[in-house]
Amino acid sequence: MAVIRISTPLTDEITASLKAGDNVIISGTLYTARDAAHKRLVSLIREGKELPMDIQGQIIYYVGPAPAKPGQAIGSAGPTTSYRMDSYAPILMEHGLKGMIGKGSRSESVRDAMVRYKAVYFAAIGGAGALLAKCVKASEIVAYEELGPEAIRKLTVEDFPAVVVNDTFGNDLYEQGVKEYKIDTCK
Amino acid sequence: MDECCVRTVDVSEIVQAVRKLAMNTTSNVPKGAINALEDAYLREESPVGKEVIRQILENHRIAREESVPACQDTGVAMLFIEVGQDVRFTGGDLYEAINEGVRQGYVQGYLRKSIVTDPLFERVNTGDNTPSVIYTDIVPGTDVKIMFAAKGGGAENMSGLVMLPPAAGVEGVRKFVIDQVRKAGPNPCPPIVVGVGIGGTFDRVALLAKKAVIRDVGTSNPHPKYAQLERELLEEINKLGIGPQGFGGRTTALSVNIEFAPCHIASLPVACNLNCHAGPHDSIVI
Numbered sequence: 001m002a003v004i005r006i007s008t009p010l011t012d013e014i015t016a017s018l019k020a021g022d023n024v025i026i027s028g029t030l031y032t033a034r035d036a037a038h039k040r041l042v043s044l045i046r047e048g049k050e051l052p053m054d055i056q057g058q059i060i061y062y063v064g065p066a067p068a069k070p071g072q073a074i075g076s077a078g079p080t081t082s083y084r085m086d087s088y089a090p091i092l093m094e095h096g097l098k099g100m101i102g103k104g105s106r107s108e109s110v111r112d113a114m115v116r117y118k119a120v121y122f123a124a125i126g127g128a129g130a131l132l133a134k135c136v137k138a139s140e141i142v143a144y145e146e147l148g149p150e151a152i153r154k155l156t157v158e159d160f161p162a163v164v165v166n167d168t169f170g171n172d173l174y175e176q177g178v179k180e181y182k183i184d185t186c187k
Numbered sequence: 188m189d190e191c192c193v194r195t196v197d198v199s200e201i202v203q204a205v206r207k208l209a210m211n212t213t214s215n216v217p218k219g220a221i222n223a224l225e226d227a228y229l230r231e232e233s234p235v236g237k238e239v240i241r242q243i244l245e246n247h248r249i250a251r252e253e254s255v256p257a258c259q260d261t262g263v264a265m266l267f268i269e270v271g272q273d274v275r276f277t278g279g280d281l282y283e284a285i286n287e288g289v290r291q292g293y294v295q296g297y298l299r300k301s302i303v304t305d306p307l308f309e310r311v312n313t314g315d316n317t318p319s320v321i322y323t324d325i326v327p328g329t330d331v332k333i334m335f336a337a338k339g340g341g342a343e344n345m346s347g348l349v350m351l352p353p354a355a356g357v358e359g360v361r362k363f364v365i366d367q368v369r370k371a372g373p374n375p376c377p378p379i380v381v382g383v384g385i386g387g388t389f390d391r392v393a394l395l396a397k398k399a400v401i402r403d404v405g406t407s408n409p410h411p412k413y414a415q416l417e418r419e420l421l422e423e424i425n426k427l428g429i430g431p432q433g434f435g436g437r438t439t440a441l442s443v444n445i446e447f448a449p450c451h452i453a454s455l456p457v458a459c460n461l462n463c464h465a466g467p468h469d470s471i472v473i
């Protein structure tokens with residue numbers, strides 16, 4: 001299987017080169033955020049305030065990691081289900097976000113926003129948190145420490161494996177995959 | 188009371204047992220699920236799907252060897268306690284002891300704390316994964332059996348319940364379960380385990396589905412007709428094409444488990460509770 005290496009920050013050229021179904025390996029920075037952090041980020045934008053991190057060209061990883069054991073950079077850290085962030089994602093893309101990593105399908109408005117703002121949605125393997133944690137070399141809390149697992153963290157990752165689900169052309173790997181493997185049972 | 192037959196159990200034993208279960212369970216994916224994943228790896232036709240299963244098996248091996256949770260979502264702590272009717276607890280409140288065990292296990296085991304106080308307004312993380320969800324059954328004898336399951340949110344959110352008219356019959360059940368799995372698609376981290384509750388009442392059928400979903404992969408309902416329905420549903424689900432992680436393939440579910448109970452002449456309650464390939468659970472008898 002061909003694997004494409006990419007590093008953050010992502011540019012329009014990089015996102016345009018990716019197609020649904022591509023296997024990628026990501027190195028660089030990922031910011032973690034899930035439900036509660038998204039709610040706060042989006043209210044900051046709506047109030048015209050500054051975000052705790054610069055999201056230009058960045059990737060947000062939907063994850064709430066387990067605590068690190070002594071000697072680990074981070075505890076198990078696999079993706080959480082992405083649709084819960086659907087109502088927040090378009091405005092973040094409008095403000096420069098280029099990538100999202102999670103698992104599961106996105107809404108139509110998120111997919112449209114990806115085409116419009118040239119952003120990409122990747123899936124990482126849900127339930128492979130122990131394996132994915134090995135790609136995280138450093139982790140620091142950027143904001144909202146009181147949210148515990150939902151705090152925003154800056155992760156430095158090396159060779160983080162993911163699959164392109166939604167590209168900048170409107171393709172969707174989940175739809176393609178099911179079409180290819182569905183067996184029709186006429187009843 | 189016939190004193191000779193009563194066994195006393197100090198609740199400190201319960202604290203220790205629950206602590207141990209919480210600390211060890213999430214890093215040890217049950218053998219039944221591992222066997223099913225290994226079989227699926229051999230059978231999966233989609234190259235991407237095969238690679239996903241390989242990585243999942245690799246993940247579960249790392250989790251076991253390094254004693255780290257297989258999935259970061261170490262869930263709601265669910266405790267199913269079977270209490271022998273000749274047991275008397277001493278030394279404190281049983282439910283408080285269970286929560287103390289959860290607290291110690293989640294903190295000492297570096298497990299994620301995922302419980303918020305009230306569901307709607309504040310949603311403040313309680314910081315120690317309590318309170319847990321506790322069910323108790325009174326059974327004959329002097330044993331206390333504690334079953335622990337760490338139930339992740341992703342798969343739980345894809346669950347559903349319907350009150351069918353009895354006329355809907357087997358077809359109605361089939362349609363509901365298949366639709367539920369189809370709608371869930373890639374969200375519950377397939378390959379999944381599908382727990383189906385049939386019968387009882389509105390509340391009971393949900394608990395039946397939960398008990399079904401934490402039943403070991405590779406076991407079937409003892410009733411031959413329900414066992415047959417489990418096999419048929421599994422086959423049908425694996426024709427949906429969702430596949431490992433929803434990337435397309437043959438392995439959407441590892442198992443369909445059904446639990447049933449008698450119900451009212453007017454009712455056919457059906458509940459479908461999903462679990463992911465990790466689905467950690469274990470039990471201890473005291």
Ligand code: SF4
Nearest residue numbers: 127258339341376463
């Ligand atoms: S559905 Fe299961 S494997 Fe997936 S994130 Fe939730 S707990 Fe983990």
